[in-house]
Amino acid sequence: MTTTTKYQTPNLTLQKTGRREISVPAATRVGRHRRPNPSALMQWWVLTGRTLRAMVRRYELVIAVIAPLIFTVGFYLPLKFVMQLQGIDYAQFLMPIIVLQAMAFTSISAAQMSAKEKITGFSSRMQTMPVYGPVPLLSRMSSGFVRSVVSLTAALVYGHAIGFRFTEGFGQAALFCGLALVFSTCLSLGADAIGSLSKSPQATSQALTLPQLILGMLSCGFAPETGFPEWIRPFVRNQPVSQFSFAMRDLAHGGVTSHTMFPVVMWSLGLLVVCAPLAYWASTRRA
Template identity: 30%
Template sequence: MTLVYEEETAPPQAHDRVQENSARVLIPQTLVQTRRILLKWARDLTAIIMVTALPVMFLVTMNIVLGHAVSQVTGYSGLYNTVPMNVLAAAVNGAAVGAIGLIGERDDGLLRRLWVLPIHRASGICSRIVAEIVRIMITTVVVLTAGLIMGFRFKQGILPTLAWLSIPVLFGLAFATLITTIAWYASKNFLLEAITLVHLLAILFSTGFLPVNQFPKWIQPVVAHQPISCAIDAMRALSLGGSVRTPMIATLLWVVGIAAVCIGPTLSGYRRASTRR
């Protein structure tokens, strides 16, 4: 008599199951949520106009109105100031749009629903960082393309060009953290009005329009050391030439300082918004 043994399939062991907060699921879930955020932004016509069309229109207008005057004062094309300024402005505007969208997701309960799903807790924050980087890169390319058409050029080689392109990303991420922190504790209307006012003042009183020595003496220290001026000076030096070290260090200090101050409140606010009932 022949005995036939049937091989039984062993039940899955507990250690074979992928845990909710396993590092194996972080990247794919981050990519899925990043795609959701980018699709949401892409369907918002107002947001697209604010972060792409408006900076380009402002760049063209400034070049027509002030380009010749700036060239006479500085000795070089005003595009080396206005292109960086409008790239940075697009990054900040996009951060504001993202923060307003985040407020909407909080108020609609979407963040709370995502929090209770079996997904990696860090994927929500990571997806927003990745989405911000993608958005900043797209807006930078759009504004930079307009500048190149008008005559802006990179004259210092490949490495300075890459450093130039990295500044809007770092700058935009730092201000996205700042604006998101404010968003957790402010209404949507107040956030939009406050950011618009502060952003406008920072742009007007920066080296994107005129050199520091063309401003009244009492405000020159503010103009010289505020974050947008530091970033513009660093980007101008990287593209046209000149001293890079001082404005680059100042820019990095601003970026690190803003991120260090705001990262804790931002994460705390995100968790509270996702778990509130």
């Protein structure tokens, strides 16, 4: 005949059945169990740290430092003397578009990241767990913001080396950097949405590279508006890359005006209104 003896301790019950003893936690004995109590802030912190560590392992921060150097050398050296003949300080003229191209390049990484999380099932896994809806998107945007800050810092260092200077004080220099990061955030939200809807990170990056290069080359960032044929000048002058480059150029030297800032503010608000809801929907939709 088997007998069972129970010994009570504050946190443990020892049940002796025959010659065997089974340890049973006290919480189980009284019918209690731990319930998850997730914090959105903690979830964001953990997911952002995970993404940043992945970026370090894939050398994405190293690429964020190298990319502005390639843009600086590739555009400044071939056109420097041509622009000097026109009386243009090309380092001062070129620096905004180098920064904007570097910011656009980081958005391609955002698209690759969201596409990879989608095809590996990580996004679907997040939807089955008690994770607040916008947290995965916010964590990707936060890590992308860090990558943009690194790339912006590197671009300014290279710009200083070729002769670029801020002449309008700290406030306008800070606004220069702020506009660059706003531009990066807008593009990253749109790229994240495209990546979340894509089935191939490689195809996504290739699809995004071409329009960004076209908008960069057909802008007033590399050459004055007068350097383009008359029939395409309205597009070149009014597209967002040109408008951002106008404002950033004035912020660095000469002082910005409301006339220059107004189109930039409108473009920023328009891109955010379109890209932010689209990115959230693409990130939270169930396949």
